[in-house]
Amino acid sequence: MIELQGLTKTFRQKDGTEVHAVNAVDMKVEEGEICVFLGPSGCGKTTTLKMINRLITPSGGRVLVNGEDTAQVDEVTLRRHIGYVIQQIGLFPNMTIEENITVVPRLLGWDRKRCRERARELMSMVALDPNRYLTRYPRELSGGQQQRIGVIRALAADPPVLLMDEPFGAVDPINRESIQNEFFQMQRQLKKTVIMVSHDIDEAIKLADKVAVFRGGRLVQFDHPDTLLAHPADDFVSAFTGQDSTLKRLLLVRAGDAATPARTVPTHTSLERALALMDDADARYLTLTDAGGRAIGYLRRRDARAAGGVAGDWLKAFSTTAAPDENLRVVLSRMYEFNASWLPVIDADGAYLGEVTQDSIAEYLSSGRSRGRLPNAGAIVSPAVAAAA
Template sequence: MIELDSLTKQFRQKQGLTTAVDHVNMTVKSGEMCVFLGPSGCGKTTTLKMINRLIEPTSGRILIDGNDTRGIDKVELRRSLGYVIQQVGLFPNMTIKDNIMVVPKLLGWDKKRMHERACELMSMVALEPSRYLSRYPNELSGGQQQRIGVIRALAADPPLLLMDEPFGAIDPINRSAIQDEFLMMQRQLRKTVIMVSHDIDEALKLADKIAMFRDGRLVQFSTPDELLARPADEFVATFTGGDSTLKRLLLVAAGDAVSEPISVSRSTLIADVRRLMDDHERRHIVIVDEHGKAQGQVRRQDIKGVLEDRPVGDYRQPLAVTSQWDDNLRVLLSRMYEYNIDWVPVQDENERFIGEISQDSIIALLSTQR
């Protein structure tokens, strides 16, 4: 857990004192990811750098797991924290393995432990250790270098990870992929993370909490959904954009919003299928195999006039598209428009059918401000 207690930073300039950060108070719980969000020059990076004492605060306290950072040697503090910057900062004359193991080597880890840790981290970002550990930074793409920058910060298993716009210089496709990989790592490792960003979509995608800054002040500290649904003032509402309701779709996973899974097997008789459709007011039913995996669908129009003792499998139609349980609702809605359909079946991690999402159910969810 990290606590910022009345954190203030003033800089002396020719015209006098300038307050860059003004009495910031917040608490980020262990395992949470907090994104510092706001326009350029609002105090985000200054606040981040005060945490590892690259910038010394003028007043206030920073507590990491209850320990005041003022009582910790600066070098020891920085070795104990992970730090990722936009420019990556890999050492060009060192191999990827040596780059990753900079801090563990300073901490006295043995070679076997360092090699195993490097391989473990490389696998987390989908880079084959045998192919990449012996290479040098200039032999990697920008996106690959950024992946190395992230896992280097995790090498010594720090309790707190600080990230200063780590994905800002990456092209949109690689940026999205690296964000996804980082999210998967975070779900597994549950690190406490503080990240600086000016991208509202990135903050909504990654954050458990968002700290909104303006002119050195903390304007709002809340969950992403609260930020969109109840902005603290006009500045926050403007920064999040006029489509805040649609942005909230990013925050809901398909698996958390599915309807009851109504399905039949291929051998189910038409009479029973019609009864299910009537009971649940459905125009379609998903057909699953013996493992519960969606194999297709049958619509009312497909069985119109068909004898009731016929198996429904003979009238199965393909599914236009399926969705995974962890896809967000904005992805699903986009998919519906792309394929000109009004519902999508949802699968769990084992590809079993767990329910469906419709355009109507998305509208209903938003209207309830869930």
């Protein structure tokens, strides 16, 4: 866990005036979370990042890592236990890839066998064949491959905290997306506490558990990405997230969030009864379940008007379904692919959780609800910001 308490950095200019590069920042990033720092150039996000491992010495406030004040820890020891990734990668050109990956483990006294095993393990996480690449030098790798090595090098000594300063910014869009996906999968396995500086709102939405937006050295908003998009703290945040912020939310909201309850009946229900239920709800279809209560298809109203029989006689199989944890962007894409106005939401055990429709998606996005909204219903800002408001 990383906690910043009133963190401040002041620089004195040649004329004697002082400039607050970072002004009284308070925030807490829980263990295993990814927090992305966002904001325009010169807003203080990189300075804040570098104060965490004391590459820049704070002028005031404290940084706590797992409850320990970093000011009380030897700088070299602190940095060896915090992974650090930079945009320029910074691989040593005279070292092999294996030597680059194991720089910190070797400084910590790991033996050669343990270092090699760790390097091979990490290489497999980014889909690089260790037999092929460990003995190569950085110049023999592509830019995307070098960036992958830069990321796993920071993880080599298994640090609990990882700091990343625009780690994917210099990579082409295709490689960037691939590396982001690989990093996200690694994070799901390793559960590091990560703080990442970025200028890309889409990257923050994709990767972050929390987003911190900076402006002029102040923390303007600190929230779950969906809440940031749904409830920007001010016009600056709103402009920064973009005019398509509602569409961006499709990546964050799950089908289970936007699903609405819908009646189900077993297949042995009479058509007369099924039709009455649809008439009562003004519905064009009714989901049917098997003897175990699992959703297996649906009945159309026009079919229910047929004389006699039971609902199962007119069962139509679902053309496609949605899982509760699928994001709405995937769900909408599937709706258009199958020309469907609704999808049943069915979990891995076949349980029917409701249905998601184009109307229910629009209702959710316009309702004011958001995923992961932090306490106090919105932005968490530094006391200095609150006082200035």
